[in-house]
Amino acid sequence: MAGMAGMAGVPATAGASATSPGDGLAAEQDGYRLDSPTVSLPAGRAVRYPFTITGPDGRPVTAFAAVQTERLHFYAIRSDLTGYQHLHPAMAADGSWTADLAPLDPGSWRLYASFTPETGPRKGREFVLSRTVAVPGTATTVPLPAAAGSTTVDGYTVTVQGDARAGTAFPLTATVGKDGRPVTDLQPYLASYAHLSAFHENDQALAHLHPITPVDGDHGGPTLTFYALLGRPGNWRVHLQFRTDGHLHTAALTLHVT
Structure with missing residues (x-):
């Protein structure tokens, strides 16, 4: 749990920009948007989540800076903060991405994309955008474990x-x-x-x-x-x-x- 950046003005690693990528709760920020036709995913089996990152011109972004060796970091977590996944999807030449998710339990899930455009009006700025998906079925909420050191x-x-x-x-x-x-x-x-x-x-x-x-x-x-x-x-x-x-x-x- 040591150190959390990327949220509400959090600095990144030493020497990086102090500009906040936001809290990751919006699908759009400063003209950049996380888009996906998928609003529901099945439970209990591996699934693929397709998405694109569009820029201020409305077209898919295809140039991303490598941050910690990857052009995009993708996260998934259920609303009770269980089921954490951290992935590095592959991008097709047209700017479309596919995240290969491990099986999801029923419930509401939030899916995040963290990226830094390599070109355009916000070149070099980190963004964290997200969308939610529903996973049908009977959801059993898991209580958050107590704070511990x-x-x-x-x-x-x-x-x-x-x-x-x-x-x-x-x-x-x-x-x-x-x-x-x-x-x-x-x-x-x-x-x-x-x-x-x-x-x-x-x-x-x-x-x-x-x-x-x-x-x-x-x-x-x-x-x-x-x-x-x-x-x-x-x-x-x-x-x-x-x-x-x-x-x-x-x-x-x-x-x-x-």
């Missing part, structure tokens, strides 16, 4: 420390351990040692950030430092992704912001 995944323990206050930039540190020992063999993932995304409990606002810790081969850890600026108080469900021995791990916990 640590969590475990695949035998790893992730501990987070920081004074999380809304509207104020603050540092967060994430420490990774295993079997009571510090982990020092984190491998680069998306040109960093971790990827973090967080979703606000009440409205699914999205925030994301990468650690400012420099990358030095497969020698990351045990502690990663992030900086965050979260515009809303309340609970955030945080997903910290990191790689070891070629395997991607996703640690999830709840952060309370005052």
Whole structure:
């Protein structure tokens, strides 16, 4: 849960623009729009979600800057903040995209696209846009886990420390351990040692950030430092992704912001 940028004025990594990409809750911002003909997806099986990003001229955007090695980051999460997915879809020559989603449980889902145009009037600016889809069936709401300072995944323990206050930039540190020992063999993932995304409990606002810790081969850890600026108080469900021995791990916990 260390550091969440990409939301409400959150700075990105060191040296990046401080311009806010927004909270990810709108389908359109400054002339850029996330479009899709799909408003419903079936439950219980892998599905494909087609979409396009159109620019201020109304035509599909085809030139995107690579951010953390990818031209577009795609997220999916259900309204109760379960079912998190982080994907990197492929774009066709005409500017159409297809996200291959793992099976979805019934309920309301929000799908986000994070991108930076490489040309046009907003060249170099990050955007986060989203749309919702309905997944038919009987939805069982999962209560949000209580706020906690640590969590475990695949035998790893992730501990987070920081004074999380809304509207104020603050540092967060994430420490990774295993079997009571510090982990020092984190491998680069998306040109960093971790990827973090967080979703606000009440409205699914999205925030994301990468650690400012420099990358030095497969020698990351045990502690990663992030900086965050979260515009809303309340609970955030945080997903910290990191790689070891070629395997991607996703640690999830709840952060309370005052």
